[in-house]
Structure formats: C-alpha cells, structure tokens
Amino acid sequence: ISYCGARFLLDEITDYKPWPDSERYVHALSIKEIEFCEPFDVSILSDAGGKYWAVKYMQGAKPIREEKAIHVLDETFRKNQIDELYRFPEEHSEPEIDFTDEIIEDEKEAQKLVKEVPEARIDIMGTFQTIHFVNETDKISGLEILVNNNFYSLFPHFPENRTLLIPENRIFKTKGVKKDGHIIQGIRTIPDGLLFVFNKNQKKPIQINLIEYECYGEKKTRGTDKSNYLNTTIIPQLMRFASAFSIITDENTRRSTIENWVDKIIDYINSNDELSGKIIGWIKELNPKIKERSIEREIEKLLIDAFKTNLRVLLVIDELSTEQKSTIQNVISSFKLENGDNIEFVGYVVRLVQSISINDHSAQYALTVQ
Known part of the structure; x- marks a missing residue:
C-alpha cells in the first residue's frame, strides 16, 4: 500500500538523496511550501487511471496531467489536511521495503499495458559500445x-x-x-x-x-x-x-x-x-x-x-x-x-x-x- 501524506512545490536540483534506493534516480530536487494531510491510500487513482493506474501515475518520476486524477488527489488531500506531518505508530522492526518496479512477463499483458499507457514503452535512442x-x-x-x-x-x-x-x-x-x-x-x-x-x-x-x-x-x-x-x-x-x-x-x-x-x-x-x-x-x-x-x-x-x-x-x-x-x-x-x-x-x-x-x-x- 502506498500513501500520500504531504504535497509541496519542487525547488532546486540537489545531490542530497537520503533514501535507500537513491542511486536509481538521476535527478533529485529540494522542496518548499510543504503541506500535510492524514495519509490516504493513493489507490484512489484507479478510478481515474483504470487497471494500470500504478504504472500510469506512480512508476518513475513524471507529472500527473489528467484533470480527473488531479481533482481526486486535490479533493482528498483537502478533506484530510492537517497542520503537521502525520507520524505512523512506531513498529518494533522496520518492514523490508521492495523498491523493485512491477515485473510484467506476459507478452499479451505487456501489449495491453503499452496500448493503454504508451509512455510505459522504453524507446531506444540508439546503441553504444563501451x-x-x-x-x-x-x-x-x-x-x-x-x-x-x-x-x-x-x-x-x-x-x-x-x-x-x-x-x-x-x-x-x-x-x-x-x-x-x-x-x-x-x-x-x-x-x-x-x-x-x-x-x-x-x-x-x-x-x-x-x-x-x-x-x-x-x-x-x-x-x-x-x-x-x-x-x-x-x-x-x-x-x-x-x-x-x-x-x-x-x-x-x-x-x-x-x-x-x-x-x-x-x-x-x-x-x-x-x-x-x-x-x-x-x-x-x-x-x-x-x-x-x-x-x-x-x-x-x-x-x-x-x-x-x-x-x-x-x-x-x-x-x-x-x-x-x-x-x-x-x-x-x-x-x-x-x-x-x-x-x-x-x-x-x-x-x-x-x-x-x-x-x-x-x-x-x-x-x-x-
């Protein structure tokens, strides 16, 4: 389950990447004007994005441009807005986090995905030799x-x-x-x-x-x-x-x-x-x-x-x-x-x-x- 608990404006490019899988990201940006809310499950985006909402909106760093998805997020955020960062109750042990993107091995499923979410396709500029x-x-x-x-x-x-x-x-x-x-x-x-x-x-x-x-x-x-x-x-x-x-x-x-x-x-x-x-x-x-x-x-x-x-x-x-x-x-x-x-x-x-x-x-x- 993925939650949304804050929103903010992106600021300047930075090399400060304190998260565990930081090497996967070429660009990182600092943030400003942070607002908080009680965490809500972002699977509500499935209403706007359909079956492949996670790939469409959550996989990789990209803007969400669809008005319906933007409206759902904004409305839910406003309903749950709070003044300070919500902190989850402490657990005795940290859950192991899997940062691996969803793997699609079925060719027909992959074709359906690319048809519905064209930006999921990996387009190749060219080939190079090291x-x-x-x-x-x-x-x-x-x-x-x-x-x-x-x-x-x-x-x-x-x-x-x-x-x-x-x-x-x-x-x-x-x-x-x-x-x-x-x-x-x-x-x-x-x-x-x-x-x-x-x-x-x-x-x-x-x-x-x-x-x-x-x-x-x-x-x-x-x-x-x-x-x-x-x-x-x-x-x-x-x-x-x-x-x-x-x-x-x-x-x-x-x-x-x-x-x-x-x-x-x-x-x-x-x-x-x-x-x-x-x-x-x-x-x-x-x-x-x-x-x-x-x-x-x-x-x-x-x-x-x-x-x-x-x-x-x-x-x-x-x-x-x-x-x-x-x-x-x-x-x-x-x-x-x-x-x-x-x-x-x-x-x-x-x-x-x-x-x-x-x-x-x-x-x-x-x-x-x-």
Whole structure:
C-alpha cells in the first residue's frame, strides 16, 4: 500500500538523496511550501487511471496531467489536511521495503499495458559500445579532461549557477607533516580539483568537495590489477585528503593548509570575472545588506568555515562496485572535522561509450554493449 501524506512545490536540483534506493534516480530536487494531510491510500487513482493506474501515475518520476486524477488527489488531500506531518505508530522492526518496479512477463499483458499507457514503452535512442579511456591524464581521451569539459552535463545535480568548479590539479597541495625538518613522503597530497556547492538554505551554505579522478583505463583490465590499485593507491590517496583536514592532523598544520588554500582560491576566483560575479552573488543572497568592502572578507570566512565543517571527498572513476563504494564511504566517514561532523564521501562512475547506431533522437534511453 502506498500513501500520500504531504504535497509541496519542487525547488532546486540537489545531490542530497537520503533514501535507500537513491542511486536509481538521476535527478533529485529540494522542496518548499510543504503541506500535510492524514495519509490516504493513493489507490484512489484507479478510478481515474483504470487497471494500470500504478504504472500510469506512480512508476518513475513524471507529472500527473489528467484533470480527473488531479481533482481526486486535490479533493482528498483537502478533506484530510492537517497542520503537521502525520507520524505512523512506531513498529518494533522496520518492514523490508521492495523498491523493485512491477515485473510484467506476459507478452499479451505487456501489449495491453503499452496500448493503454504508451509512455510505459522504453524507446531506444540508439546503441553504444563501451570503450576504455586511455588513462586518467591523457589530454585527448583521458578521463579527467573529458569529465572536466563535460562536467555540468554529466552532473546536472550540480547546477552551474550554484556551484563553482576549479579543475586545476596542481594549485592545491596539503601542507604535509614534517619530521626533523623534512616533509614525510606520502603524507602530502594534491587533489585534481575543487568543487564548491552553494545552498543558502543550509546552516553551512558552502560545501567543499575535494575531487579525485582515477582511471583503470586501457592498461588495468584484470580484476586483480584493479583491486590492487584500488586498495594500494586510490583508497590511501582519498584517506590522505580526508586526514589533511581531519582533527587527527595537528591543528597548526590544518590551519596553515586551509589558509594557504583559501588564499589561492580567492586569487583564482578574482582572476575570472564570471566566477567572481557568481560567488559575490552568493554572498549577497546570504546577506543582501552587506557592504562591498566586506564581501571578500566574508568569502574568506565562509571558505575557512567550510573546510572546517562541511567537507566531502568526491571520486570520479571508470569502474566502482556498490560494495567498494560503501567500503570507501565507511573509511572516509571515520575522519572527523573540527565541529565533530564526519567527512563525507561520494563516488561517481563515468564510462566512455562510442555510438554504434542512432535511431531516435527524441528517445530518452539507450543500450550499451561491452
């Protein structure tokens, strides 16, 4: 049984997806202007949608456009409207939720469904073949250059007007740890880029992402090679990112790294009018009455605070299993920031595919073969 207990307006695209099956959804949006009601069974939509109402209205993220269905939902909601979120009585054990869509194996039934609900059909744009990136750093067909050049197309949940990407992999170095006056090898680390995410509705409005690009590419094709590289190179590198800003690192070293990076970030932003205008706009959204001479000081303050309280390690790689992603997440989240929060982790798999044939430019789906 599915219930409706709230309605709201969709707001901005976000990468915050706290539900269990979040990886199934390409887009997520924040919400605003929420209204509540006593939960009612949404099967009332069967009056408007017929036998296949669930597929028609509930399967996938899509608007309900039929006036009859809209009227039924609105009328039922208004009759049951309440002021606060209804909370179901607590159960001793959480019921296991099945997120699998209804499976239709009967061909005649499938034909009936598609006839009644044409949008249920999966139309194929074309067919593609998965190929390897050369490696991470190749300037023509390397993962890093191709992702940077297509960043906002790949990651629509990072809208360009709400994020700031610095795709430079040699500007920022962590301070490193000294012993007897010398930097200990393997402690200092350099991310491939930084991504700043702005959300004025959060207590910590700027989140800093340390970007690491990794690629098995054409040379690491065997499972054992990939596993060894993940465990001996990638994970230790991500741990160095996290440790550099975690409380396990000496406070003076952390402070020195943060101050040095913030100076370089501000210099980089000031050298680009578009980026400068963007971050100044963010500051004015947070404080419309701020004086011009105070803006740079406020930017510096927000960046320093973000490094101390709202930091995430972001991995982009050409292959990563769910189990591997979970392992890395557990490792990175064990590092704590100054405010006691865990450093976060997110991993994205990006693959290079080559078209075999393009059949329908208006379709939303494609098939790939590897």
